Amino acid sequence: TPWPSDGQPRTAGLSSFGASGTNVHLVIEEPPAMTTEQPEPDPRPGRQAEVFVASARSEPALRELSLRWADFLRANPATPLDSVARTIAAGRSPQQVRAAFTARDTASLADRLHDFGTGDGGPAPRRAQAAHRVKTAFMFTGQGAQFAGMGRELYESEPVFRQALERCAEIVDPVLDRPLLEIVHPAEPDGSLDRTGYTQPALFAVEFALAELWASWGVRPAAVIGHSVGEYAAACVAGAVDLEDALGLIALRARLMESVTAPGAMLALQLDAQAAERAIGSRADLVAVAAVNGPQDTVLSGDADAIAEIRAELAREGVTAKPLTVSHAFHSPLLDPVLASLEEAAAKITFREPRVPLIS
Known part of the structure; x- marks a missing residue:
């Protein structure tokens, strides 16, 4: 039967009526017209295996x-x-x-x-x-996990990862004084990735691109959890906040934190949270428990001199304490001056119920 096209994809309905009373209706649409034009080859290498x-x-x-x-x-x-x-x-x-x-x-x-x-x-x-089906959770790391060239091979070989990272760059480049891709993949490592103003948006972008890549392979989380910077990426992947808003907020957070000039330090302890609080003692106005990473894994953050005192005291007690390589005393009272500006910016963002559980 002649069926001329009006330029729109033609759609047909097929019905089947079974003797048992089962009825099925299938709607099908014609495929896009084939073209003889060949797309320009991507000069970047593809996946190697x-x-x-x-x-x-x-x-x-x-x-x-x-x-x-x-x-x-x-x-x-x-x-x-x-x-x-x-x-x-x-x-x-x-x-x-x-x-x-x-x-x-x-x-x-x-x-x-x-x-x-x-x-x-x-x-x-x-x-x-496989004995049973398991659920997968994604955990997004915080500052300190970054390194120059992170994700470079994925960027070169995985189109989904590359597109996600470039999308993040388009969003955040207007507020950075250096292109994001140059920060993440510098020609020569120059230490700039460890600058807080660069580190946080760079980590967020790579984590978001990784999640997009896993999703393209059919691996989606049953729950997400984030540590510091990673909590922003987790919220975005969970659908609680749009990419543009989350990336804009993390870039502002990074600039605000970098503006704090008070010298600070962070210290990882092999102590539980209660023992870490006791180690702080009367210095609670200068030092805080920044993170509880496990039953015997706690991080302190605050005034550099106060942290040095605590480290010396714990050393005399035989407690292992490792200084972290950071530019600021994150998650400590020293960063209180930036809270008002960060809260003002966050108040302008629309937050939604996450599509998957978001564990704070």
Whole structure:
């Protein structure tokens, strides 16, 4: 039947009525028109290898599946390796018995699958037996985890990561005196990434890009938690705040913190929070418990001289205390002067209920 197009995608409805009373209606739309124009090739290198994940209900079934895939790949050598990896990972329900293979091209993957299926040796795949489904939580780190060139290989090889990082750069570059990408991936490490004004937006951007990359692979968190700077990234990934607002707020936070001139220090202790409070003693106006990272892992922050006194006292008691390499006494009374400006900016932002649990 002739069906001329009016320039819009044509849509059809198909109905099926079963004898048992089951009715199904399917709406389909024609695909985009094919074009003969070839896109400009991306000069940046792509992913260097793919992970091929196969699963079945038993060991014999897994080996049989591997042989079928090997035969398919040898009969269709032009099949893009990334398409094969995505299909086998996302197109089939995961079963209990699993094997994972890495490969740089279709031919080598076919060989590895064939060797595994026949038991003829070759590099052994990674194996796993899934007893039950587990939930995944994302934890976003705070300041101190940064290093020059972090995420460089992902930026060069993973389009999703690259696009997310460049999106963050477009948002934050107008308020920085140096492009974000130059801060994260400098030609030569110059220490600028450790400047608080640069560190915080850089860490946020990389953490957001990592979460976007995992999401593109189908890995989404059942809950998120963040530490200091990471709490902003966690809130953004959870959907509690838009990227533009979160990144703008973290950039302002970084500038405000950097403006504090009072000399401060931070000290990591192998003590519980109550013992850390006792170590502070009468210096509560100068020093605070900045973080409780575990049952015996606490961080103090505050006046540099007061921190030095506490460290000396704890050393005499045999308590391990490690100074942290930081520019300011974060999460301490010394940063109280910036709170009003930060609160004023945060009050202008629309916050929503997170889509996934956000653990403060």
